[in-house]
Amino acid sequence: xxxxxxxxxxxxxxxxxxxxxxxxxxxxxxxxxxxxxxxxxxxxxxxxxxxxxxxxxxxxxxxxxxxxxxxxxxxxxxxxxxxxxxxxxxxxxxxxxxxxxxxxxxxxxxxxxxxxxxxxxxxxxxxxxxxxxxxxx
Amino acid sequence: xxxxxxxxxxxxxxxxxxxxxxxxxxxxxxxxxxxxxxxxxxxxxxxxxxxxxxxxxxxxxxxxxxxxxxxxxxxxxxxxxxxxxxxxxxxxxxxxxxxxxxxxxxxxxxxxxxxxxxxxxxxxxxxxxxxxxxxxxxxxxxxxxxxxxxxxxxxxxxxxxxxxxxxxxxxxxxxxxxxxxxxxxxxxxxxxxxxxxxxxxxxxxxxxxxxxxxxxxxxxxxxxxxxxxxxxxxxxxxxxxxxxxxxxxxxxxxxxxxxxxxxxxxxxxxxxxxxxxxxxxxxxxxxxxxxxxx
Numbered sequence: 001x002x003x004x005x006x007x008x009x010x011x012x013x014x015x016x017x018x019x020x021x022x023x024x025x026x027x028x029x030x031x032x033x034x035x036x037x038x039x040x041x042x043x044x045x046x047x048x049x050x051x052x053x054x055x056x057x058x059x060x061x062x063x064x065x066x067x068x069x070x071x072x073x074x075x076x077x078x079x080x081x082x083x084x085x086x087x088x089x090x091x092x093x094x095x096x097x098x099x100x101x102x103x104x105x106x107x108x109x110x111x112x113x114x115x116x117x118x119x120x121x122x123x124x125x126x127x128x129x130x131x132x133x134x135x136x137x
Numbered sequence: 138x139x140x141x142x143x144x145x146x147x148x149x150x151x152x153x154x155x156x157x158x159x160x161x162x163x164x165x166x167x168x169x170x171x172x173x174x175x176x177x178x179x180x181x182x183x184x185x186x187x188x189x190x191x192x193x194x195x196x197x198x199x200x201x202x203x204x205x206x207x208x209x210x211x212x213x214x215x216x217x218x219x220x221x222x223x224x225x226x227x228x229x230x231x232x233x234x235x236x237x238x239x240x241x242x243x244x245x246x247x248x249x250x251x252x253x254x255x256x257x258x259x260x261x262x263x264x265x266x267x268x269x270x271x272x273x274x275x276x277x278x279x280x281x282x283x284x285x286x287x288x289x290x291x292x293x294x295x296x297x298x299x300x301x302x303x304x305x306x307x308x309x310x311x312x313x314x315x316x317x318x319x320x321x322x323x324x325x326x327x328x329x330x331x332x333x334x335x336x337x338x339x340x341x342x343x344x345x346x347x348x349x350x351x352x353x354x355x356x357x358x359x360x361x362x363x364x365x366x367x368x369x370x371x372x373x374x375x376x377x378x379x380x381x382x383x384x385x386x387x388x389x390x391x392x393x394x395x396x397x398x399x400x401x402x403x404x405x406x407x408x409x410x411x412x413x414x415x416x417x418x419x420x421x422x423x424x425x426x427x428x429x430x431x
Binding site for chain 1: 146147148151152153179181182183186187188189193215217292296297298306307330331332334335336337338339340341342344345348369370372373377
């Protein structure tokens with residue numbers, strides 16, 4: 001993927017929103033990759049956590065809203081625990097997910113799950129699923 | 138009998154009853170009582186990670202307020218509830234602006250000046266700190282000799298460390314110490330702090346199955362005969378889905394997964410009915426019979 005730095009994108013409303021909603025010092029990321037090394041789902045992500053951080057720094061938010069990475073993050077907090085710069089990377093993932101949901105992008109339809117799964121899976125997964133994967137728009 | 142206000146949560150009241158019942162009954166034998174809050178609602182399952190989500194703190198704040206009427210402590214046992222309540226407690230203590238915003242939603246329910254001095258503690262803290270593991274060891278009726286259990290350190294109890302401030306997030310010991318005081322042999326394993334796949338169980342079932350499989354395999358390779366978890370969702374992913382693992386991963390051998398409180402119940406001599414093994418998909422009964430524990 002070739003990226004051209006684009007000042008407008010860099011200062012776009014989306015980029016500002018991610019910084020504000022995540023409340024993280026995104027620009028202090030120096031790409032050491034410890035977040036990715038600890039991420040249990042990194043091998044399945046199209047953009048691994050440190051790539052995601054880099055794209056956010058460059059303002060490439062729309063690219064990330066279309067990624068599978070933001071939906072594979074389980075908020076296990078390993079990335080934020082290990083970041084030497086104290087960035088809570090999981091909050092950046094959440095801000096992206098939240099922006100996608102607020103723009104009507106939906107990941108899943110929990111009501112359509114087979115009833116044997118819904119009968120067994122604990123409520124915390126169902127509530128978390130509605131909170132993190134289903135758009136209210 | 139010393140009593141504590143207790144937030145059981147949705148799963149412990151329904152699908153993870155064994156975790157709850159063993160906790161209450163075992164503590165009674167040790168001289169402690171868990172008193173369920175009279176007015177509690179779902180904690181929200183996940184702590185709101187966006188800085189502009191205020192309304193989602195209403196439920197955990199309601200629980201903290203209820204607990205503050207009778208105590209300066211609130212006990213949680215479900216990992217998700219513990220995570221949400223403990224982080225809310227810290228946020229309220231440290232962030233006056235967000236505290237005020239949330240309380241604006243709750244003006245008829247919670248007074249603005251409510252003394253938020255309630256400390257959210259984990260069930261195991263009652264045993265580790267108020268009873269102590271040394272005393273627990275003396276109270277054990279049936280030591281779990283020769284039972285090799287791999288304690289699983291779920292994400293939500295131990296992370297994020299800045300907010301949870303609970304044990305060592307990279308090298309947690311509390312469940313191992315607990316198991317040792319019951320006479321069991323704790324087995325450390327490389328994947329003991331990895332994520333089980335969590336709520337991907339409702340969105341990406343293949344991905345979460347693989348996460349849980351890696352954890353179980355890691356424990357079995359390290360010599361474990363069973364696993365231990367405090368989290369209802371980890372228990373679902375690690376126990377209930379082993380039938381799928383047997384189909385998908387050739388050579389996979391099933392491993393019984395205990396709730397945190399079940400080995401305590403066995404060691405204190407609770408009846409098999411109260412131990413609630415009927416809900417375990419991989420029954421620990423053959424293993425327990427082999428060890429002469431039931």
